[in-house]
Amino acid sequence: MPDGLGAPLFEPLFDRVALIGIGLIGSSLAHICRRKGLARRIVAADASKEVRTRVAELGFADEVAPSAAEAVRGADLVVLCAPVGAMGPIAREIGPHLAPGAIVSDVGSVKVSIVEAVAPHLPASVCFIPGHPVAGTEYSGPDAGFAALFHNRWIILTPPADADQKALARLSAFWTAAGANVETMTPEHHDLVLAITSHVPHLIAYNIVGTAADLEAVTQSEVMKFSAGGFRDFTRIASSDPIMWRDIFLNNKDAVLEMLGRFNEDLTALQRMIRRGDGDGLSELFTRTRAIRRGIIAQGQETAEPDFGRRAQEE
Amino acid sequence: MPDGLGAPLFEPLFDRVALIGIGLIGSSLAHICRRKGLARRIVAADASKEVRTRVAELGFADEVAPSAAEAVRGADLVVLCAPVGAMGPIAREIGPHLAPGAIVSDVGSVKVSIVEAVAPHLPASVCFIPGHPVAGTEYSGPDAGFAALFHNRWIILTPPADADQKALARLSAFWTAAGANVETMTPEHHDLVLAITSHVPHLIAYNIVGTAADLEAVTQSEVMKFSAGGFRDFTRIASSDPIMWRDIFLNNKDAVLEMLGRFNEDLTALQRMIRRGDGDGLSELFTRTRAIRRGIIAQGQETAEPDFGRRAQEE
Ligand SMILES: NC(=O)c1ccc[n+]([C@@H]2O[C@H](COP(=O)([O-])OP(=O)(O)OC[C@H]3O[C@@H](n4cnc5c(N)ncnc54)[C@H](OP(=O)(O)O)[C@@H]3O)[C@@H](O)[C@H]2O)c1
Ligand SMILES: NC(=O)c1ccc[n+]([C@@H]2O[C@H](COP(=O)([O-])OP(=O)(O)OC[C@H]3O[C@@H](n4cnc5c(N)ncnc54)[C@H](OP(=O)(O)O)[C@@H]3O)[C@@H](O)[C@H]2O)c1
Structure with missing residues (x-):
């Protein structure tokens, strides 16, 4: 394919992917999910009404949810793509609404403080695997994203020691299909x-x-x-x-x-x-x-x- | 013209331009002199035999002189394009061989110390107008140069207070024709x-x-x-x-x-x-x-x- 991202998958990796916070990273994830067929349904949520309207206009998500809590209902993958300081509050909001067995991840640029802020709010029935794609531009917002952002870049995952290995493999497959190389390490x-x-x-x-x-x-x-x-x-x-x-x-x-x-x-x-x-x-x-x-x-x-x-x- | 550098001049600005030190900047100057017809004859000199051989192979100069002293003979413009530390010794070498009325300039990235090192070696019959093109890449050597390096970049000239105004105008015209914007200020x-x-x-x-x-x-x-x-x-x-x-x-x-x-x-x-x-x-x-x-x-x-x-x- 001319964009170097390869053919779409035969079978989506996830049924419903919820992206919370649709800036540069969230919109790029939506683009690549669609481009590579990684999800049957892409659901977007954002705190800002303006952003939600713009995301609906741009059309890269299948659904724009009115709140994070609505977005994560029934999702088997939830990725928090909001600013670092917003991760804890979002986790508190979505915690009670997460589907059992869901994988919860994030893209925040720091890891220790996000683990501390997010983990306490998540039910034991979900698997939390924090992540950080080492890729970006100096631009932000839902118009800034593009499918190739993660291509040939690294995604660092910081799974807890007792993380479910099947969930880790699935999340790794997701990022690999997005064009990224996966590395794991501790949050510290x-x-x-x-x-x-x-x-x-x-x-x-x-x-x-x-x-x-x-x-x-x-x-x-x-x-x-x-x-x-x-x-x-x-x-x-x-x-x-x-x-x-x-x-x-x-x-x-x-x-x-x-x-x-x-x-x-x-x-x-x-x-x-x-x-x-x-x-x-x-x-x-x-x-x-x-x-x-x-x-x-x-x-x-x-x-x-x-x-x-x-x-x-x-x- | 497709490279954005415009048509060549009707009349060359100088008869014989001597470039001393043919790295990134010297070779770029040679390329633009040829491309825009700024000089009737481009003469190159370099301390290194290897560089001289390579310049002859690349063919962007009309003549490769065996020494700086040879190169400057009869030149109406001499531009020192060697490393900052070499400017003083080069001036001492060429001083006695400069043609009366010649304009001597340089492209060194510092100015006060070059003025101190160069000026004492130059005869009163030449006009010394130091310069610094604020343009570059992280590469060096005679293969790194290209005609568009100075296009839309600034050249800072630091003429002495009593500089010949006609010489300053001629040197400014040279850089303007090379695509640069000219600014003057003190070396300090x-x-x-x-x-x-x-x-x-x-x-x-x-x-x-x-x-x-x-x-x-x-x-x-x-x-x-x-x-x-x-x-x-x-x-x-x-x-x-x-x-x-x-x-x-x-x-x-x-x-x-x-x-x-x-x-x-x-x-x-x-x-x-x-x-x-x-x-x-x-x-x-x-x-x-x-x-x-x-x-x-x-x-x-x-x-x-x-x-x-x-x-x-x-x-
Ligand atoms: N940009 C990069 O180069 C880069 C690289 C790697 C990782 N990251 C990480 O990726 C995350 C997002 O970065 P980005 O550059 O994509 O940011 P961005 O373009 O600024 O987008 C963030 C979006 O999240 C929204 N938001 C804020 N609080 C929220 C909340 N409580 N609930 C839902 N949405 C919320 C923001 O809305 P408002 O506009 O209303 O605030 C904004 O639309 C950050 O954690 C960052 O550390 C960024
Ligand atoms: N590169 C930039 O980005 C940049 C930008 C603006 C201004 N400048 C200035 O431009 C000048 C040249 O930089 P450049 O990047 O073109 O350097 P460069 O690529 O390293 O070339 C310098 C050339 O001068 C030769 N040389 C050394 N001593 C000499 C001497 N005594 N007589 C004759 N030739 C001599 C060198 O030969 P050897 O290989 O044998 O040493 C080399 O071929 C420097 O003064 C620098 O400060 C550079």
Whole structure:
């Protein structure tokens, strides 16, 4: 198939998939469910009336439910796709309405605090397997989603030690059919890994854009004009959804502060090298960092194509 | 014309353009000189025999000179395109061989230290107008260049207060014909602006990639796998040429340390917000940083297209 996502399944994996929260991730899941035939019925719910109306217009769900509680009735897969801070309240709302045997999962960017907030509200008759697709763009909302978002990306599942193995296999099959690679780990390890690969990078991107905005010696107009030297890429990262990222930092505090501590130690050392004019130390570090890049390209998580203004020139 | 660079000039702006140092920038200049007919003759020189051989093979120059001194003989425009640290020695070598009335410029990423290193070696009969095209990719060498590199990018010129205005106009016309927008400022201001828009962003990208590589709790393989969450973009920046960047930090020490000091102050405040759980403070900053992004897109220095693995999915 021209989109690289392969043919639809012969048999849907789930009867009724309920997606709660239809932003970038929720709408992308709806698209891929339809594209690959993963569900007999796709049901969408969202706290916002505006979003519900838009989802109905866009037509990528079979049904837009008036509430999360309505949406999960009879669903054999429920995926919470709302902001991290909303997961606990949603779990409390849907808990009494979940079908026995249902698989409940989520896509939140942190895991320990979501497990703590969600698990207590779920009946023992359902199987809760938290998840986080490591895929995204800087855009949000129901118009931002597309079927290929998870293609060749990783989904991290953090099943409890006693998780039902058949449910885990079914959820894994769902993500594999969506084009993702599945990895399992503990919620604690997830939060540490994502702190360094995602949360701290976002934090320092937000920080430097803030620093640049507050300078007196250099105007904002100059910062914008001359951003092609590197700054521009940080502004893209720092244009991600403020609420989502606030929630992430509030909910992964310890791991973020730990990784930020390491970052700061290393930056102090680098600062000292510059002050002392230690050219060998600088070029040693600058050479070493290339190996990681090569590994990422080899793993298919990036292309080797040069970046000069990101397509700006082709348009 | 399909490449967006417009028709060639009716009349070349210069008779003989000598490019000293044929890497990404030097080869891109040669390509655009030929593409737009900016010079009657393009002469290339490079310290490395290998590069000279390769330039001759690639054929984008009319002549490959055996030395910089040979290259500049009779040239009415000389552009130094070597690493920042090599500019002083090159100026000493070419000084005695420059034609009276020649314009000498450069493309180095820092300006104050280059002016200090180059100016003393140039005869009073030439006009020295330093420059820095704010354009680039993470690749280097004579194969990396292309004619459109400077298209819709800024070239910063830092003419001395008593610069010949006709020479400045001719050099500006050259860059304008290459597709660039010209801005002039002092070398000191240039170094401050670039410290925040380019040098500090590169430094912190190198730093976080180094931090990630040194962790024990998270493996390098995990860092690579899950890089799509934001880290990946930093690795691209941190794969830029180590020697070029070493030279930049050694030669723009004061401005870099000043901007890094601001960055650190702001990061400490952000860290405190996370520790205290100050959600309002976090989302205020995360919202404010979006305005800068919008400005950059409005100025044509970036597209608004979402970035999800940078074309990886199309290939
Ligand atoms: N974006 C990424 O790059 C990315 C990547 C991986 C994982 N994630 C995770 O995926 C989740 C969703 O992210 P997203 O980018 O898709 O967000 P989004 O585009 O902002 O969409 C979230 C949607 O959830 C709705 N919502 C909020 N509270 C709700 C509630 N109590 N019940 C039902 N719906 C509710 C929101 O409505 P309102 O508009 O009214 O608030 C919004 O429509 C987050 O947990 C995030 O951490 C995001
Ligand atoms: N790359 C960017 O993004 C960018 C953007 C704006 C400005 N700049 C500036 O442009 C300049 C060149 O950068 P680049 O990326 O084009 O570098 P590059 O690809 O590394 O090429 C530099 C070339 O200069 C040669 N060279 C070194 N010393 C020389 C000497 N004494 N005489 C003659 N040639 C010499 C090098 O030869 P060897 O291979 O033997 O060293 C190499 O072929 C630097 O000053 C940089 O600061 C770069």
